[in-house]
Amino acid sequence: MNSKVKMTSNGIVVLHSDKTVHLDPKRGTENGISFVSHAHLDHLHNQKGDGVLIASKQTTEIAKLRGYVIENYVEQYENFSMIDAGHILGAKGLLFDDLFYTGDISIRNRGFMKGATVPKCKTLITECTFGMPEYVFPTIDDTVKRVNEIISELYGKGKPVILLGYELGKAQILSHLFSHWDPYYHDSVKKVNDLYRQFGVPLDESIGHTEAESRGLLEKKPWLMIAPNMSGRNAFVKHMKSKYDAITIGFSGWAQSSRFSFARGHDYSIALSDHCDYNELIDLVKRCNPEKIYTVHGFVDEFAADLVKRGYDAQSLREDSIDNYV
Structure with missing residues (x-):
């Protein structure tokens, strides 16, 4: 099924079938489906409208501690699956229509925090905060x-x-x-x-x-x-x-x-991070084995160019850019 993905002033939007999916929007949306991946302040917004909001219970409770109220949320929604992202407590990625959005992600075990579960997908939207070869962390x-x-x-x-x-x-x-x-x-x-x-x-x-x-x-x-x-x-x-x-x-x-x-x-x-380092980002891509990759947040151009050199169809996702994918 053909869909469209674009970066807007309100974050990533996926136009999927008859649905509009907002991935970590910066502001509340009136309709469609919104996904809040975790409770860091740059991913939270004040809820509004009658749309569906997907988030984990842990994320909503941490958000409340930080002054944000997320009341009308669901942890399960038809044909949408939240995937453990290994970033912080309650952090999730979102899998739907053979597309996986990582949110902020770490595949490394760190104490009680287990590394992310990484699904196969046709389209991958991945963060690349540390998407440069100089960022390889010690064990x-x-x-x-x-x-x-x-x-x-x-x-x-x-x-x-x-x-x-x-x-x-x-x-x-x-x-x-x-x-x-x-x-x-x-x-x-x-x-x-x-x-x-x-x-x-x-x-x-x-x-x-x-x-x-x-x-x-x-x-x-x-x-x-x-x-x-x-x-x-x-x-x-x-x-x-x-x-x-x-x-x-x-x-x-x-x-x-x-x-x-x-x-x-x-x-x-x-050096200690709750994100993937460079080698782990490469490993993440290999595990997903996608046909199309969009890079967001971080060294988006550099990491996309690196992936292209490795034989992947990859591009950075920036505001006002739009692309089709299967």
Whole structure:
């Protein structure tokens, strides 16, 4: 069946049979079918209209925690299947009419978070945040080993350590991977961790930084804390450094680039991401084995050109572009 896909000012739109499918729209849509892949803020919108909205329960609950209300949603809809995306809790891709939209995706196992399920499809719409060969990340085991060595060395000097990662997704992975250090949580991380735990994710309970500081617990050094990703210029980081002489370790896929540490002002920068790295994106494409590929979000032109060199029919999807596919 012929359909059309286009990038609009409101995100990706698929004109499929007699239906209009909006993939991660930036604004609420009045009709058609909308899909919200996960609860990072750049993928959420305020719901409106009478259309069908497909999302996971975890996504709607996390959205509520972040100030967005998604009430009239479905987890199942005829001829549409949500696929685990391995990005954050509740993150899904969407499979319909032999088309697979990845949303944000990771095929790598990371602690409690299992890598994505990747279906076969004729058409693939894939993110390519790290779609350049320079972005190949170390293994999780190597990352954990290196960070444990850094923490151990700093503890030997009596230094507190703050692990900085995005408060939804990466902070929970860090909380799990380094739970043996009995970390405190930044208040914002604690809220998300508590919600994850309600969905059965095995994260240890701990107290937030405000309570820890008010009780004088941060005076008893060394200690470990999991906090949101923020720069060295942030007031919280400045306070922790000036009062407690804390050392920061920042986690991001962008740490694979030498520019990351300078830009964020962390004492250490570690490459860790909830997205596929370059090699994993190539593996994702091979697993899907599509006839047509559209690249979105990230190095869209570079990754599409790379795929063409590998023999795939691939193109970047940009606003005002439109194409037919089978």
